[in-house]
Amino acid sequence: xxxxxxxxxxxxxxxxxxxxxxxxxxxxxxxxxxxxxxxxxxxxxxxxxxxxxxxxxxxxxxxxxxxxxxxxxxxxxxxxxxxxxxxxxxxxxxxxxxxxxxxxxxxxxxxxxxxxxxxxxxxxxxxxxxxxxxxxxxxxxxxxxxxxxxxxxxxxxxxxxxxxxxxxxxxxxxxxxxxxxxxxxxxxxxxxxxxxxxxxxxxxxxxxxxxxxxxxxxxxxxxxxxxxxxxxxxxxxxxxxxxxxxxxxxxxxxxxxxxxxxxxxxxxxxxxxxxxxxxxxxxxxxxxxxxxxxxxxxxxxxxxxxxxxxxxxxxxxxxxxxxxxxxxxxxxxxxxxxxxxxxxxxxxxxxxxxxxxxxxxxxxxxxxxxxxxxxxxxxxxxxxxxxxxxxxxxxxxxxxxxxxxxxxxxxx
Amino acid sequence: xxxxxxxxxxxxxxxxxxxxxxxxxxxxxxxxxxxxxxxxxxxxxxxxxxxxxxxxxxxxxxxxxxxxxxxxxxxxxxxxxxxxxxxxxxxxxxxxxxxxxxxxxxxxxxxxxxxxxxxxxxxxxxxxxxxxxxxxxxxxxxxxxxxxxxxxxxxxxxxxxxxxxxxxxxxxxxxxxxxxxxxxxxxxxxxxxxxxxxxxxxxxxxxxxxxx
Numbered sequence: 001x002x003x004x005x006x007x008x009x010x011x012x013x014x015x016x017x018x019x020x021x022x023x024x025x026x027x028x029x030x031x032x033x034x035x036x037x038x039x040x041x042x043x044x045x046x047x048x049x050x051x052x053x054x055x056x057x058x059x060x061x062x063x064x065x066x067x068x069x070x071x072x073x074x075x076x077x078x079x080x081x082x083x084x085x086x087x088x089x090x091x092x093x094x095x096x097x098x099x100x101x102x103x104x105x106x107x108x109x110x111x112x113x114x115x116x117x118x119x120x121x122x123x124x125x126x127x128x129x130x131x132x133x134x135x136x137x138x139x140x141x142x143x144x145x146x147x148x149x150x151x152x153x154x155x156x157x158x159x160x161x162x163x164x165x166x167x168x169x170x171x172x173x174x175x176x177x178x179x180x181x182x183x184x185x186x187x188x189x190x191x192x193x194x195x196x197x198x199x200x201x202x203x204x205x206x207x208x209x210x211x212x213x214x215x216x217x218x219x220x221x222x223x224x225x226x227x228x229x230x231x232x233x234x235x236x237x238x239x240x241x242x243x244x245x246x247x248x249x250x251x252x253x254x255x256x257x258x259x260x261x262x263x264x265x266x267x268x269x270x271x272x273x274x275x276x277x278x279x280x281x282x283x284x285x286x287x288x289x290x291x292x293x294x295x296x297x298x299x300x301x302x303x304x305x306x307x308x309x310x311x312x313x314x315x316x317x318x319x320x321x322x323x324x325x326x327x328x329x330x331x332x333x334x335x336x337x338x339x340x341x342x343x344x345x346x347x348x349x350x351x352x353x354x355x356x357x358x359x360x361x362x363x364x365x366x367x368x369x370x371x372x373x374x375x376x377x378x379x380x381x382x383x384x385x386x387x388x389x390x391x392x393x394x395x396x397x398x399x400x401x402x403x404x405x406x407x408x409x410x411x412x
Numbered sequence: 413x414x415x416x417x418x419x420x421x422x423x424x425x426x427x428x429x430x431x432x433x434x435x436x437x438x439x440x441x442x443x444x445x446x447x448x449x450x451x452x453x454x455x456x457x458x459x460x461x462x463x464x465x466x467x468x469x470x471x472x473x474x475x476x477x478x479x480x481x482x483x484x485x486x487x488x489x490x491x492x493x494x495x496x497x498x499x500x501x502x503x504x505x506x507x508x509x510x511x512x513x514x515x516x517x518x519x520x521x522x523x524x525x526x527x528x529x530x531x532x533x534x535x536x537x538x539x540x541x542x543x544x545x546x547x548x549x550x551x552x553x554x555x556x557x558x559x560x561x562x563x564x565x566x567x568x569x570x571x572x573x574x575x576x577x578x579x580x581x582x583x584x585x586x587x588x589x590x591x592x593x594x595x596x597x598x599x600x601x602x603x604x605x606x607x608x609x610x611x612x613x614x615x616x617x618x619x620x621x622x623x624x
Contacts, residue, residue, distance in 0.1 A: 098511070108509060108562065109560065109562060111510070111511045111512075111560075112511075112512075113511060114512075114513075114514065206474060206514050206517075206518070207474055207478060207517075209471075210470070210471040210474035210475050210478075211428060211475060211478065213471045213475075214426050214428060214471070214475055215428060215429070256469065257470070257590075257607075258469065258470045258471070259469055259470070259471060260468075260469040260471075263469070263471075291590075292590075314590075315590075316590060316607070337593065338561050338591055339561070339591065339592075339593045339595065339596050342561045342564060343564065343595075343596060343599060375560075375561035375591075376561065376562065377561050377562070377564070377565075
């Protein structure tokens with residue numbers, strides 16, 4: 001195991017956060033339900049820093065995120081984004097980001113500007129190139145086409161900048177990791193990236209990609225499969241280097257909100273299986289970030305190894321149905337809605353969390369979290385209610401059950 | 413409609429590359445342009461129906477919409493006055509603070525294919541622009557689409573402005589997008605909410621009395 005935080009978060013806990021996380025991934029019942037707060041855009045609004053400063057200065061990011069933890073924590077998993085470079089972030093996510101303070105006003109969230117930067121002949125290029133580092137080479141070839149910081153730059157000239165930013169990123173994450181150890185938290189992500197099929201969908205954009213699904217489905221399948229081994233190996237290598245044995249795989253466009261279960265099985269699953277199995281074989285946990293409604297894909301998803309994977313849902317899959325359909329196979333992660341956190345009351349949030357803990361958390365295999373990232377306009381009192389909920393309702397045994405009137409220990 | 417049998421088959425089997433040449437062949441044979449519109453709308457209805465029952469998914473809907481657009485562009489110059497009538501007028505856009513356009517664009521294609529006149533204001537649209545456009549066009553439907561919660565407040569602002577200008581009674585408001593909920597629509601006073609472009613179309617058709 002990489003990283004072994006030994007500190008317990010609450011005095012009542014009988015497990016460390018790492019032990020708790022490992023238990024729920026194995027679908028075992030831990031001492032209590034773990035909590036992950038995927039906080040990113042919310043943070044600077046909480047501390048009244050400008051979004052542009054927060055996103056461009058890693059020291060500010062660090063200061064802000066720690067202040068938020070002190071105010072609203074504790075939780076078990078730290079969502080370590082801290083993107084010190086737009087180039088590096090674009091490499092991982094393969095989306096064109098518009099940044100506050102650069103293309104956007106100073107105090108707004110970064111936004112994805114979906115442009116068609118990949119052409120049909122790029123599928124052929126993937127299939128024609130060799131297998132060594134081909135995911136890496138494909139991404140480098142695409143970067144100048146969509147990333148604002150790489151526009152007009154020859155791919156070969158991007159390497160030194162990427163390498164420099166990568167080293168800086170590692171330094172900041174290392175620092176985050178030390179802080180996590182002190183607090184008893186686990187880092188959520190060793191590496192994150194958009195999965196090949198989803199990358200194609202984003203890079204082609206919705207209409208051309210829909211046409212591709214009818215005009216060249218086999219090329220999509222084969223190109224995704226061709227990228228899969230080097231994609232997985234690079235993710236594993238980075239996660240090892242970062243010292244966090246979890247790889248977050250983004251499946252933004254794979255759900256049944258977009259494609260059919262048949263398309264999922266035939267065009268997506270082969271590459272997804274290859275990637276997931278390689279990550280597992282490397283002793284790491286794949287976190288499948290599943291946006292959209294996945295219910296009809298679960299039958300096929302059950303072919304992946306049991307008790308090894310975290311499935312993140314974003315509010316569009318009914319997590320209660322997911323518990324029935326796949327909760328005995330994968331650890332479920334979610335799913336307090338953004339709308340509830342932004343517009344609801346603390347009582348409503350508590351009620352939602354309580355039901356999630358009782359029903360989805362039954363028997364273990366569950367991490368309480370928001371549906372995707374916490375919205376920037378979440379009310380702090382709602383986040384506090386979410387934090388308290390695992391303390392109030394999340395312990396699994398009678399002896400550990402905590403009375404509501406017991407004051408919550410401070411995060412620090 | 414016998415003339416259009418092959419066209420219909422090609423359309424419904426999503427043979428994208430074969431549809432254009434078949435349109436040309438039919439026109440050369442003297443098929444009335446107006447008949448194409450009716451046939452395309454029937455095909456869209458069939459695709460929509462299958463989407464509704466879960467047989468088809470978004471790509472089928474998008475591809476059908478694209479084929480419809482392609483056919484419309486080919487026959488538009490040949491249509492006579494009165495060949496096509498508008499089902500209704502709607503104003504559409506993504507509110508200020510959000511630049512996502514995917515759901516909005518899909519809905520637009522479907523609404524146009526269904527005979528609506530659509531005024532698409534694009535993305536990051538200020539509240540006042542929505543209201544001004546409704547006023548200028550006399551649109552009876554306003555659609556706002558969002559993917560991030562940053563759009564919640566601007567959506568509410570649009571509703572407030574419509575009220576202020578005395579336009580609220582004349583326009584039905586639908587909000588859509590992955591982040592929206594029925595509860596949120598109630599909070600801001602919208603008439604309807606959806607996360608699904610085709611369901612959105614069915615809702616706006618009920619607004620104009622052209623749907624179920």
